[in-house]
Amino acid sequence: MDITPHLPALAWLLVSAGLVFFMQAGFCAVESGMVRYKNSINVALKNVVDFCTSFAAFLILGYSLMFSPSVDPFGLIGQPVPFLSDLALINNAGTDVFTIFPFAFFLFQATFCNTTATIVSGGIAERCRFMAYVLVSIGIGLLIYPVFGHWAWGGGWLARLGYHDFAGSSVVHLLGAGITLAGVIVLGARAGRFAADGTPRTIPASSMPLVAIGVIFLAFGWIGFNGGSAPLGAQTATIIVVTLNAGAFGAIGVMLLVWALRGIPSADLILNGVLGGLVAITAGADVVPPAGACVIGIIGGVATVVGAKLMDRWRLDDAVGAVAVHGFAGATGVLATALFADPAIAEIQRHGRWGFLGVQALGVACCLGWAYGAGLLLWWLTGRITPLRIGPDEEAVGMNYSEHRVAEPVMELTASVQAALRGQDGARVEDAPGELA
Numbered sequence: 001m002d003i004t005p006h007l008p009a010l011a012w013l014l015v016s017a018g019l020v021f022f023m024q025a026g027f028c029a030v031e032s033g034m035v036r037y038k039n040s041i042n043v044a045l046k047n048v049v050d051f052c053t054s055f056a057a058f059l060i061l062g063y064s065l066m067f068s069p070s071v072d073p074f075g076l077i078g079q080p081v082p083f084l085s086d087l088a089l090i091n092n093a094g095t096d097v098f099t100i101f102p103f104a105f106f107l108f109q110a111t112f113c114n115t116t117a118t119i120v121s122g123g124i125a126e127r128c129r130f131m132a133y134v135l136v137s138i139g140i141g142l143l144i145y146p147v148f149g150h151w152a153w154g155g156g157w158l159a160r161l162g163y164h165d166f167a168g169s170s171v172v173h174l175l176g177a178g179i180t181l182a183g184v185i186v187l188g189a190r191a192g193r194f195a196a197d198g199t200p201r202t203i204p205a206s207s208m209p210l211v212a213i214g215v216i217f218l219a220f221g222w223i224g225f226n227g228g229s230a231p232l233g234a235q236t237a238t239i240i241v242v243t244l245n246a247g248a249f250g251a252i253g254v255m256l257l258v259w260a261l262r263g264i265p266s267a268d269l270i271l272n273g274v275l276g277g278l279v280a281i282t283a284g285a286d287v288v289p290p291a292g293a294c295v296i297g298i299i300g301g302v303a304t305v306v307g308a309k310l311m312d313r314w315r316l317d318d319a320v321g322a323v324a325v326h327g328f329a330g331a332t333g334v335l336a337t338a339l340f341a342d343p344a345i346a347e348i349q350r351h352g353r354w355g356f357l358g359v360q361a362l363g364v365a366c367c368l369g370w371a372y373g374a375g376l377l378l379w380w381l382t383g384r385i386t387p388l389r390i391g392p393d394e395e396a397v398g399m400n401y402s403e404h405r406v407a408e409p410v411m412e413l414t415a416s417v418q419a420a421l422r423g424q425d426g427a428r429v430e431d432a433p434g435e436l437a
Helices: 005-036 037-067 096-100 102-123 130-152 157-161 169-189 208-227 235-262 265-282 290-314 322-340 348-352 355-387 391-397 399-403 407-424
Strands: none
Touching: 005 037, 005 096, 005 102, 005 208, 037 102, 037 130, 037 399, 096 102, 096 391, 102 130, 102 169, 102 322, 102 348, 130 157, 130 169, 130 355, 157 290, 169 322, 169 355, 208 235, 208 265, 235 265, 235 290, 265 290, 265 322, 290 407, 322 355, 348 355, 391 399
């Protein structure tokens, strides 16, 4: 077969895989900036290592479970093909360039698996042990992500029903949020995050400019995340415009909302609003017109604010707002796809708009149920192998030192200031400035 006509599409697929991989840098910046400085190295290292572990697990087995033909008549899981040893069998993607260049398609899909794993690292930051997180990320790439991915993208039962999640509002984002939610519940809140009466206390970010840079990196990577999820063609530019448009309106919607409610443009909420808009449009970027993308972006952005508020009310400590951004916005984006999609698409022609909404709601419920249930089991099993949470003394000194023995000038300077203050006026160390730094 002459592959020359397909080479531009191959090049775009490889570039898109690189853009999605670059999102790891965005997550690293966002999560490192959102946590306290004494934990920033630990969070950054987890973002690097979860790429390695989830990629390896996806190659060893996860990819085949996701994209091979189902081993059962119900479409629950694909056939296991270890180490990509039979690529002729793993041929269930269904479109030209993805099946002509199977290793390129694997590379692209592996970066999506990496994204799911790295969502978890931020939500459980500042108290989850490094080894425990490594084991969890392996479990995500080996089984949890591939199973739901098979249902929705690999020819499984949800795909047969007509479920539409173009680039992963549920498969990637809601799934990662569900596993994060399970981890947040199992691990408990960080020390000092909630008062004795349950009132939430703000733990300030170490570097909001770093968070802003990370959001820009993520938005840039989303060009490949959504743009590369369809073969290169006339629709590619439209998908990218719709995607970035939703991110912009997500930020605008949140900015106007918090300005009206608080009287100030809250930096963390606005930045998460960009991500919420991007997450929400990911399900329908191929079928939603630009005007609909504006509304979906606003819905996704507002969903992050509502989600963050509910997490505080439920006394659940998500260090970076991962559940709000990827869970609440991801779920609303999947549902909104049914409401704002072009009426000519096959799913609406088959089910009608309200029937299509029912299929989308079923997919959201199953994704959240699978992610949370399997996530709880994974966290429990991991806890049987190694301790999940650091001790109170380790939490106080910070995970940069307690987990990695990295001595930092800032920590030493803080200790010197505290000692000086204690010597001057008898102040206790924990009362001195920098205790939460």
